Amino acid sequence: MKQKVFLILVAGFMLFSGAVQAQDKKYPEQEPMTHAMSEFWLPRPNAVTPGSIVTNTAPSDAIVLFNGKDLSAWQNMKGEAARWDVHHGVMTVVREAGSIRTKEEFGSFQLHLEWYVPRAASGEKQSRGNSGVYLQGIYELQIIDDYSEETYANGMAASIYKQTAPLVSPIRKPGEWNVYDIIYTAPVFKEDGTYLYRPRVTVLFNGVLVQNNTEIRGTTPYVGFPRVVKHGDGPIMLQSHGDPVSFRNIWIRRL
């Protein structure tokens, strides 16, 4: 993600804990880092060819977040209408429209979504088919075309961005649909704004386990360490990184 986008996001709905906000002038500021300091290329997840396409439609207790017809469940980061493209049952990033998020907010959930990078995608590393699913609007599960162009391990598709690489890499090539099945357990905070229990996530990527109840250590910034910010329920956010990534068949179940 671009840090700029994240700061807008934060201003939109995140609650900083008092502890973190407190800035007593006598203490040193943390020294700035560069983005490359938190990029790990090794060890690299093994490539796996996934099985046949999974067509897992919404069960009866799911909330359908995209039915192929309209963006009525979504808004942009200012709370206005979401202006992504909808055609042929598919919604696609529109660069100028920015990131979008669900109107509803969620705690723990099971989320299904399918994403697609067009065959003509270009760009290098993190500029190729880049998007992301933000769990509770905060924690990024990476979407990127690392099939065509390698990137750092903790920035690959299905990584917890800048934290935890996927166990293996079962990505499909551009022009084919990829599937995420996500089981997310929301964090529990202490009164002082630190985690009592960290958020955790399990991800099946094209039916293959890539995150196994992985603990999320905090925010997923482009630069620097994860940070702990106290928050309650939040939306599902889909990132516009400028690249024309498409989505379909999105549904969620509250846990």
Next chain:
Amino acid sequence: MKQKVFLILVAGFMLFSGAVQAQDKKYPEQEPMTHAMSEFWLPRPNAVTPGSIVTNTAPSDAIVLFNGKDLSAWQNMKGEAARWDVHHGVMTVVREAGSIRTKEEFGSFQLHLEWYVPRAASGEKQSRGNSGVYLQGIYELQIIDDYSEETYANGMAASIYKQTAPLVSPIRKPGEWNVYDIIYTAPVFKEDGTYLYRPRVTVLFNGVLVQNNTEIRGTTPYVGFPRVVKHGDGPIMLQSHGDPVSFRNIWIRRL
């Protein structure tokens, strides 16, 4: 499960910890229980209608345990050839042949399998379409037709038998295929034979989350409390409870 079958299983490959085996005559024996004492009918998981059928074939790094043609990956509980029926790409319990288990043994794994109870199934409660998947040959994830006939919550399909009911009940009716996607983390034992880390399991049942990193407390007997028995890798075991349950598309990935 029937206790008798389990004892055979135990005799076959399980290692009791010395601590548990020790029987000092001066201490009282634990008082016997009845099977009904560990059966909980309430609270009842909500019924959910699952989405369309999932056809998730084996990824490239999976071991195919049943390819629709033969039982070469399986043996009976005595280590002899597995004599279940194989027809039309489906394998079916043969009562006289008993339970079967894989020749290979596994630690932590991702397991996919599909199971089916015929439309003509009869019997009441735990006598209707009853089978089970034993994780590492020890911990039963229940298979049963509780669509047609209600049973106790911690004995429903996708329960950790006699321990943990599924979160919801997305079972399909007899004559339709059901799908289990199982993520299992093997236990770690202390030297004294007790758990340092208990086994844990996540289960998607027809694509719907029903066990979310559930801790398994020990064995899953028909009568009495779970027991802790030290063990290493173990097979996948499929139970013959006498009912004609069928299976297809079984594959496993070591984690």
Next chain:
Amino acid sequence: MKQKVFLILVAGFMLFSGAVQAQDKKYPEQEPMTHAMSEFWLPRPNAVTPGSIVTNTAPSDAIVLFNGKDLSAWQNMKGEAARWDVHHGVMTVVREAGSIRTKEEFGSFQLHLEWYVPRAASGEKQSRGNSGVYLQGIYELQIIDDYSEETYANGMAASIYKQTAPLVSPIRKPGEWNVYDIIYTAPVFKEDGTYLYRPRVTVLFNGVLVQNNTEIRGTTPYVGFPRVVKHGDGPIMLQSHGDPVSFRNIWIRRL
């Protein structure tokens, strides 16, 4: 503990979850058990001789629950004045006065207390120097003189009663003070009244680790399985089981 006492306790302040309360007549009741069915004698914790007496007085951020002078921090189970005996800096169970609990309620905490069984104690097994510390008023950490008279392992001093035996048994003999240092993490519940995160407890018994972040599975009844009951903050409760157990130097820190 005696079940009768517990039921009074429950009536006093516990909130049953709706799910557990629901009693739909068409489902079978769970079959009654006897107390001996949940008593495990083996394996037995090894006896350990503890080091010299720990005199760990209250740090500056602790709430002193007993200062050696009065019972102003305590009340009986009906909310009336606590009528235990106070002499020489020590408070002692008075059988007719019943169990007592703190006026304040707590979530997660660090608790220090010292307890004592007189040299003249008599009685067999669970009738000898029997008392208990109830964490949040619900989960019993056992107090008993098992130095003089053996009892079942999951009913020994520092057991989570009827659940988890201590790792070892560093109890001192009657006429000497025993020390508990308890670190308790309160559970987190889902809306349906089941645990999202179970309560956990670490206990040093005379300076020796006996419970190491042990998960508590539910209530600690004399008869039957642990039950899950939704609750919020609760008091520290000290049990009157009729035996003349004494206490001193009790303090608590909120975590």
Next chain:
Amino acid sequence: MKQKVFLILVAGFMLFSGAVQAQDKKYPEQEPMTHAMSEFWLPRPNAVTPGSIVTNTAPSDAIVLFNGKDLSAWQNMKGEAARWDVHHGVMTVVREAGSIRTKEEFGSFQLHLEWYVPRAASGEKQSRGNSGVYLQGIYELQIIDDYSEETYANGMAASIYKQTAPLVSPIRKPGEWNVYDIIYTAPVFKEDGTYLYRPRVTVLFNGVLVQNNTEIRGTTPYVGFPRVVKHGDGPIMLQSHGDPVSFRNIWIRRL
């Protein structure tokens, strides 16, 4: 700690996993960091005045690591005799002698030790009474006189160095003995050298809880992110940072 010391340590006995060791030239190296990038000054743990001195001598099942007389249980980092000073029942860092470690190696354990910084200690921040206890020779629990001179929160006494600050700060002033009671659970590794279960630690500092089953994320270097290195049992290591820190009453129990 100084990074130099740590590299010697690593060379001495640590096993890097193959995955981490692999250095394929075509991938970018991680960009170097400075030590200040991983120093967090806020939020700051509250100061707490501890209770009276704890004199918790070894229980009968402990291994006494320092009995006040000699260093027979210790060696220097090259495996030679440990040449720290022993007088009046106390052992003290000798700068030229370097860090020392136990001859025995340990998995999970309960460790008691007492440490002392002389009244005349001088130096600023991390140069004042600096030492450290390395759990399994790898993970540093910080020792430092931050009573006299403030330092960054994740470098204070009882911090998991550069990772997790203590919950509160119950340190005693120079010239008084401080006490650590440490409960450490060793990690469990997957075959690929990553954690299946991370190491965890609970610490009472002068009888006050400061680490509550804290997960350790990897090594504790002076510069950069924690790293994951596969290892088995390891020694208790006491760091010589050049400052005259003293120790007494050291014992350990295997868990």
